[in-house]
Every structure is written in structure tokens, then in C-alpha cells.
Amino acid sequence: MGRSVNTLVAASVVLALAACSPKPAPVPAPTPPPRPTPSGEATPAPIPEPVAPVGDVDVVASGLDAPWSIVRLDNGGVLVSERDTARIVEVLPDGSARAVADVAGVDAYGEGGLLGLAERDGSLYAYFSAVDDNRIVRMPWSGDPGAITLGEPSDVLTGIPRASNHNGGRLAFGPDGLLYATTGDAGSPDDAQDPASLAGKILRMTPEGGVPSGADSLVHSLGHRNPQGIAWDSTDRLWAAEFGQNTWDELNLIEQGGNYGWPIVEGVAGDPAYIDPIVQWATDDASPSGLAIVNDTLFVAGLRGERVWAVxxxxxxxxxxxxxxxxxxxxxxxxxxxxxxxxxxxxxxxTDGRGEPRDGDDRLYSVRLSPLVEG
Known part of the structure; x- marks a missing residue:
């Protein structure tokens, strides 16, 4: 299932070139800038110990239908979005799932449907594909685990370009309390370079969908093809995982106002006009979707690659x-x-139409993490 910690240490200090040797080797961009050291007498915060999976993988839930996003609520409840059914389901302690709500207005075709979820201050936020656009709504939630209920949705942001593919769709709240959303180029690559378009961007907004104070627009970064994973490390740096076209998938360190090059460049280009990815993978090795950060270890979900990358x-x-x-x-x-x-x-x-379902698919899995110690 996994591998020993000692083996992982040896593997993690080099790029994973042997994972798929017949394919193009992953090529990292330069190491990200060093963490800033506070001035004066303050002691820098310790860097978290990196972690790695250990032990057996357990099944938390099964029988899910094209699931897309997981949200863990503060009260212990767990919600999952199902892309094609437009259902939000609650994962129960016995591993089953109960339907909580059918999100109205979802038009599921191609890669569109009910996508990302996020939660803040008693509201559940959902990103979904409607007939003419992608949009973000929020719904009040209440109830104890096992009996979660959702109220009627209200619009947060509408008019995000949609297509049968490249819809982005991930939602997350940042350390600044603002809502971030990833959007794809919706099949129109040039829109990713247009600052007036919401396509091919990482957006940043207030919880009500407004432009944040001090910003000129909702666009936080541009030049993205189809980003589907965002998360922050211990120093509040934003990372994003992004689908490439047919050569390189990317893991990017996001700067406000940064241009990540699509469709002019894909992967590491060395062009000073654009920001290179920190890591790139051949598309067969990744096709990255969700992204989580634990102790500054980045875990990237791979669709076509059928693996979880630890970076x-x-x-x-x-x-x-x-x-x-x-x-x-x-x-x-x-x-x-x-x-x-x-x-x-x-x-x-x-069960999304591109995989090979097994009995009980799809599933939510759990694995324990343990500190990764050099030596």
C-alpha cells in the first residue's frame, strides 16, 4: 500500500523520476523564495515537520456518485458534493451517506455540475455549473452530525464562463477571511489572459461576492488553464494545482496579480513575463485536482495519474x-x-465516466500521517 519512512526520505529529496520512467520526467522550477525572517528580536516560527502516510488506508464512506469536494464542518459533520446528481450528501459514521439537498439550477454535462464546497460562519458555499454560466451560491446550514440540513441558496457570484470542460470549481476561504475560487478557461484559452474576464483565473472575494477592500477587481491571478486545487501553507502562501493541456500539469505558488502564462506557455518556460510552476508533471502522471497542506507538506490528488503526490x-x-x-x-x-x-x-x-468503477465506488478514504524524519 505505502512504503517505509526511510524509503520515503530517500525518495522525497529527489524528483519522482522513476514513478513513470517511460514518460517525460517531472522538472521542478526553482525552489520558492526563502521564508521571510521577522526583523527585530522576534524569533521565527518553527518550520512544521513534514509528514507522510503510514499504515493502512481505511474506508470512511462508500457508494458515492461522482463525488467532487469534501467539507468537514466544525461540529464534526462531513459533507460531499456529487457532480452529476447535484446532491450534497452527509457522510455518516457507519460509512453510508444520506442526501441533504439537491442544489437547484445545476446543469451537469461534461465536466460541469456541482463542484466545489467551502464553509464559513454557518454557511455552506457551493460552486456549480448552471445552463449559461458557472456560479457560486451559499446556503445556511444547521443541525448535529447525522441530521445536517441546508437552507435555500442565495447567489454570491454569477456569470463565470462555463463550457463542457475547463470549469475550474474549487472553493476555499483564505487566512484573510476572503473566499477564493478557481475558474477554468471554459474552452476559450485567450480569456485566461484577459483581466476583464472571469475565466482562467483565481478569484478572491468577500463572503458576499464583493471586490475586497483595496483591490481593483475579483481577479487575484490570471493565465490559468484549469486550476482545481488551492490551499495555504503555514506562512499564508497560496498554492494551486492546475491541469495542463497535453504536456505539463503544474503546481504553482500564487502571487497576487501574478500571470501564470496560459495559453502562451505551459509548464516551466523560463520567460520572465510569466511565473513558472514550482513543480510540473507529465499529464499522465497527475491531472491534478484537489490540494491539501498538512505541516507544509502539499498533497495533490491525481486523476489520470491515479495517485496522491506528496510534495x-x-x-x-x-x-x-x-x-x-x-x-x-x-x-x-x-x-x-x-x-x-x-x-x-x-x-x-x-464513477465520473472516465474511470473504471469497482464494487462500492466511489469512496472516501482515510490514512494516518506521521512525521517524516531525515536520517
Missing amino acids: YPGTVSESVGQTAWFEGEFGRIRDVVPGPDGSLWFLSNN
């Missing part, structure tokens, strides 16, 4: 290290989130 951005060695986990064991992996009690949760996606 160590300069914390285990002087260069970016990475290791592939669970390759081919569970099929396509759509989302990954920090789980309870030092675990990592990840979501298979074999």
Missing part, C-alpha cells in the same frame, strides 16, 4: 522533493483534505 517544497532538502502514493490502488483521486486526528482524507472519482 516537500524545500523542507526536506534544498530542492523540491516529491513522492507518489497509492499509485493505481484506488483509481482516480479527485479531492484531498486534512482529516481528523492527524489523518489525510482523499476521495476516489471512478
